[in-house]
Amino acid sequence: MSLPxxxxxxxxxxxxxxxQALRCLESWYDRREVYxxxxxxxxxxxxxxxxxxxxxxxxxxxxxGEEELFKKQHWLPRKFPHSPGxxxxxxxxxxxxxxxxxxxxxxxxxxxxxFARREQRKREYVKLWEKKFGKxxxxxx
Amino acid sequence: xxxxxxxxxxxxxWSTVFFLFSIxxxxxxxxxxxxxxxxxxxxxxxxxxxxxxxxxxxxxxxVLFISSMVIFYSREYMASDIFINRFIMLVVMFVFSMMFxxxxxxxxxxLLGWDGLGLVSYCLVIYYQNVKSFNAGMxxxxxxxxxxxxxxxxxxxxxxxxxxxxxxxxxxxKGDSYMNVISYLVVLAALTKSAQIPFSSxxxxxxxxxxxxxxxxxxxxxxxxxxxLLIRFNFCFNEWLMYFLLFISSMTMFMSGLGASFEFDLKxxxxxxxLSQLGLMMMILSLGSYELAxxxxxTHALFKALLFMCAGNIIHxxxxxxxxxxxxxxxxxLPLTCVYxxxxxxxxxxxxxxSGFYSKDLVAEIMSMGYLSFYIYLIFYVSIGLTVCYxxxxxxxxxVGSFNFLSLNSVYEGSVMMIKGMGGLIFLVIFMGSSLSxxxxxxxxxxxxxxxxxxxxxxxVILGAWIGYELSKFFISYDSLSLKNYSLSWFLSNMWxxxxxxxxxxxxxxxxxxxxxxxxxxxxxxxVLGSQGIYSVIVSGSKISQIFMNNSIxxxxxxxxxxxxxxxxx
Numbered sequence: 280m281s282l283p284x285x286x287x288x289x290x291x292x293x294x295x296x297x298x299q300a301l302r303c304l305e306s307w308y309d310r311r312e313v314y315x316x317x318x319x320x321x322x323x324x325x326x327x328x329x330x331x332x333x334x335x336x337x338x339x340x341x342x343x344g345e346e347e348l349f350k351k352q353h354w355l356p357r358k359f360p361h362s363p364g365x366x367x368x369x370x371x372x373x374x375x376x377x378x379x380x381x382x383x384x385x386x387x388x389x390x391x392x393x394f395a396r397r398e399q400r401k402r403e404y405v406k407l408w409e410k411k412f413g414k415x416x417x418x419x420x
Numbered sequence: 421x422x423x424x425x426x427x428x429x430x431x432x433x434w435s436t437v438f439f440l441f442s443i444x445x446x447x448x449x450x451x452x453x454x455x456x457x458x459x460x461x462x463x464x465x466x467x468x469x470x471x472x473x474x475x476x477x478x479x480x481x482x483v484l485f486i487s488s489m490v491i492f493y494s495r496e497y498m499a500s501d502i503f504i505n506r507f508i509m510l511v512v513m514f515v516f517s518m519m520f521x522x523x524x525x526x527x528x529x530x531l532l533g534w535d536g537l538g539l540v541s542y543c544l545v546i547y548y549q550n551v552k553s554f555n556a557g558m559x560x561x562x563x564x565x566x567x568x569x570x571x572x573x574x575x576x577x578x579x580x581x582x583x584x585x586x587x588x589x590x591x592x593x594k595g596d597s598y599m600n601v602i603s604y605l606v607v608l609a610a611l612t613k614s615a616q617i618p619f620s621s622x623x624x625x626x627x628x629x630x631x632x633x634x635x636x637x638x639x640x641x642x643x644x645x646x647x648x649l650l651i652r653f654n655f656c657f658n659e660w661l662m663y664f665l666l667f668i669s670s671m672t673m674f675m676s677g678l679g680a681s682f683e684f685d686l687k688x689x690x691x692x693x694x695l696s697q698l699g700l701m702m703m704i705l706s707l708g709s710y711e712l713a714x715x716x717x718x719t720h721a722l723f724k725a726l727l728f729m730c731a732g733n734i735i736h737x738x739x740x741x742x743x744x745x746x747x748x749x750x751x752x753x754l755p756l757t758c759v760y761x762x763x764x765x766x767x768x769x770x771x772x773x774x775s776g777f778y779s780k781d782l783v784a785e786i787m788s789m790g791y792l793s794f795y796i797y798l799i800f801y802v803s804i805g806l807t808v809c810y811x812x813x814x815x816x817x818x819x820v821g822s823f824n825f826l827s828l829n830s831v832y833e834g835s836v837m838m839i840k841g842m843g844g845l846i847f848l849v850i851f852m853g854s855s856l857s858x859x860x861x862x863x864x865x866x867x868x869x870x871x872x873x874x875x876x877x878x879x880x881v882i883l884g885a886w887i888g889y890e891l892s893k894f895f896i897s898y899d900s901l902s903l904k905n906y907s908l909s910w911f912l913s914n915m916w917x918x919x920x921x922x923x924x925x926x927x928x929x930x931x932x933x934x935x936x937x938x939x940x941x942x943x944x945x946x947x948v949l950g951s952q953g954i955y956s957v958i959v960s961g962s963k964i965s966q967i968f969m970n971n972s973i974x975x976x977x978x979x980x981x982x983x984x985x986x987x988x989x990x
C-alpha cells in the first residue's frame with residue numbers, strides 16, 4: 280500500500296481526475312472518432328467549471344466527479360501490458376546477482392571454480408573503482 | 421532449444437504410430453487389457469492395468485500431435501525466456517500425465533494421472549511469476565482440488581467392490597442405488613475439470629499461463645479430461661444424473677457464449693469459447709451419444725489449439741497486448757495468421773465443410789431428433805448462434821476493423837517457426853472432421869428431420885455471424901449500449917458473477933467468521949478461561965500456600981508431632 284508522502288493540490292486532483300476520466304472513456308469507446316467525440320464533451324464539462332473560485336464548490340465537484348468515475352468504471356479497463364495492472368506486468372522475476380553472495384559456504388563449495396573467479400572479479404572491480412573514483416571513506420559506526 | 425526439437429519429433433512419431441494403431445483397432449474391433457503384477461503379498465496382488473482400445477489410441481494420437489506442434493511453436497514463442505527448458509519439461513510432464521489418464525481403466529491410476537494434470541497445470545499457470553498468475557493458479561488448483569477429492573471419495577466407496585477397475589463394474593453400478601454414489605462423484609469431478617457451472621471461473625483465469633500452454637492444456641487436453649472421464653463412465657449414469665448434466669452443460673454453454681460476447685481479452689474470449697464447446701460435449705454426452713461427444717472432443721481439440729496458437733502469434737507480434745481494443749486491421753500485417761485464424765474460427769462456428777461442421781452439425785441434428793423440452797432446444801440453438809456471434813466479433817475487432825495499435829512499424833509476420841507449427845495443424849483443421857467421421861462411424865447416423873429443422877443450424881450460424889459482425893461495426897448513436905445498461909453488461913461480462921462467487925463468495929464468510937472466532941475465542945474466552953485463567957488460579961493458589969511456608973517452622977514441627985501421634989495411636 281502506498282502512503283501519501285506529500286500534499287496534493289487541488290489543481291493536481293483536477294488533472295488526475297481528467298486523465299482518469301479520459302482513460303475510462305478510452306475503455307468504453309474503442310473507436311477513435313467516437314472516443315474523440317466523448318473526450319471533447321468531457322473536456323467541455325471540465326472547462327465549464329474552471330473559473331470557480333469558491334473552493335467548497337470546487338471540492339464538492341471533484342468528489343462528485345470521482346464518484347461518477349467509480350460508478351462508470353469499465354469491467355476490463357484498457358491497460359498497457361507492461362504497466363501495473365496489465366497482463367504482462369512483472370512476468371519475469373530475474374533474481375539479482377547479489378543473491379549468490381548470500382549462498383551458504385557449503386553451497387558455494389559445490390561450485391569452487393565459479394566462486395573463486397567471482398571473488399577475483401569482485402576484487403578487480405573494487406580496484407578499478409578505487410582507481411577511478413578514489414578510496415571510499417570508512418563509514419562512521 | 422534442442423529440447424523443443426527432440427520432444428516435438430518424438431511426439432510426432434508416436435502420434436503417427438498411435439493413429440495407425442487406432443485405425444487397426446477400429447477395423448478389427450479390438451480392446452486390449454495389459455496387466456502387470458506389481459506386488460504380491462500373501463494372496464493379495466496389486467495389479468497395474470492398462471486399457472487399449474481405439475478411443476485410447478485415437479485420443480493419445482491427437483494429444484501427442486497437438487503437443488508436438490505446440491512444443492515446436494514454443495521454440496520461437498518462448499525463445500526469449502531464460503527458463504525454456506523448465507517450461508518444456510513441464511509440458512512433457514503434462515503430456516505424460518494425460519497419457520496415464522487416458523490408458524487407465526482403474527480409479528487409482530486415473531487419480532494419479534488426474535492429480536498429475538492438476539499439479540502440472542498449476543505449475544504452468546504460475547509460470548509467469550506475477551500476482552495475477554499466482555491468483556489464477558490458486559483459483560485453478562483449488563477448483564480442481566474439489567474434483568480430486570470427489571475422485572478420492574469415489575475410490576473410498578469403490579472399496580465395497582473389492583477392486584478399483586471400474587470398467588468391470590459399470591453396468592452393476594447403474595442398477596445399484598448405493599453404488600450410484602460413485603457416478604455422482606465422478607460427475608462432480610468431471611464438472612470441476614471441465615469447468616462447468618459452478619466451477620467455471622478458473623478456466624478464463626488460467627489464461628495467465630503462456631499461450632502455448634493455453635493452446636495445449638486449456639483447450640484440448642486438460643479440460644477435455646473431464647469429458648473423457650464421463651465418456652468412460654457414461655454407461656453407469658442414471659436418468660436423473662443425465663438430466664442434471666444436461667441442465668448444467670446447457671447453462672454453461674449459454675453463460676460462456678454471453679460472456680465471450682462482452683469480453684475484450686483475446687485469450688479469454690477463446691477460453692470462454694472452449695467452455696461453450698465443453699458444454700456442447702457434455703450436452704450430447706448427457707443424451708447418451710458418447711461417441712459423438714468424443715468426435716467433437718477431437719475436432720474441437722484441433723481447431724481450438726490452432727486458434728490459441730494464432731492468438732499467441734498475434735500477441736507476440738503486437739508486443740504482449742492481449743486487449744482486442746488495441747488491435748484491428750491486422751489482416752494487412754499478419755495475413756497468414758489471419759488465414760489460419762479465420763479457418764479455425766469458421767471451423768468452430770461449424771461452417772460446411774470444415775472439421776467442426778461434421779461434429780457440431782451432427783450434434784445439433786441428434787439434439788433436434790431427441791425428445792427434449794423446448795427450453796433445452798432454445799438454449800442450444802441460441803448458444804450455437806452466440807458462438808458464431810462472438811467469433812465474428814473477435815475477427816472484426818482483431819483483423820478487420822480500424823487499426824488501433826500504438827505503432828505501425830512493429831507489427832509484422834516474422835515468426836517462421838510459429839507459422840510452421842501452426843501450419844502443421846491447419847490441414848487437420850480442414851480435413852480431419854470428414855476423415856474422422858469416416859473412421860469412427862462406419863455407417864452414418866440416420867437423420868430424419870423436416871427441412872426447416874435440418875437447416876436451422878445453418879440459419880443460426882448465418883444469423884449469429886450477421887449479428888456478431890454488425891453489432892461490432894454498427895452503432896445507432898455515439899452512446900455506448902453497454903454503459904447504458906451497465907448492471908446487465910457487467911453481470912454478463914463477469915460470467916454471471918461466477919468469479920466473485922468462486923473467490924470472495926466462498927471465503928468472505930469464513931474469513932469474517934474466522935476473525936470473529938479469533939477475537940472472541942482465541943483472544944477472548946479461551947484466553948480468559950484457558951491460559952490466563954489457569955495461570956491466575958495457580959498463582960493465587962501458590963500465594964496461599966506461600967503463607968504457610970513463610971517462617972512457620974513451628975507449625976511443621978507441630979504437624980510432625982501430630983502425624984507421629986496419629987501413627988502411634990493407630
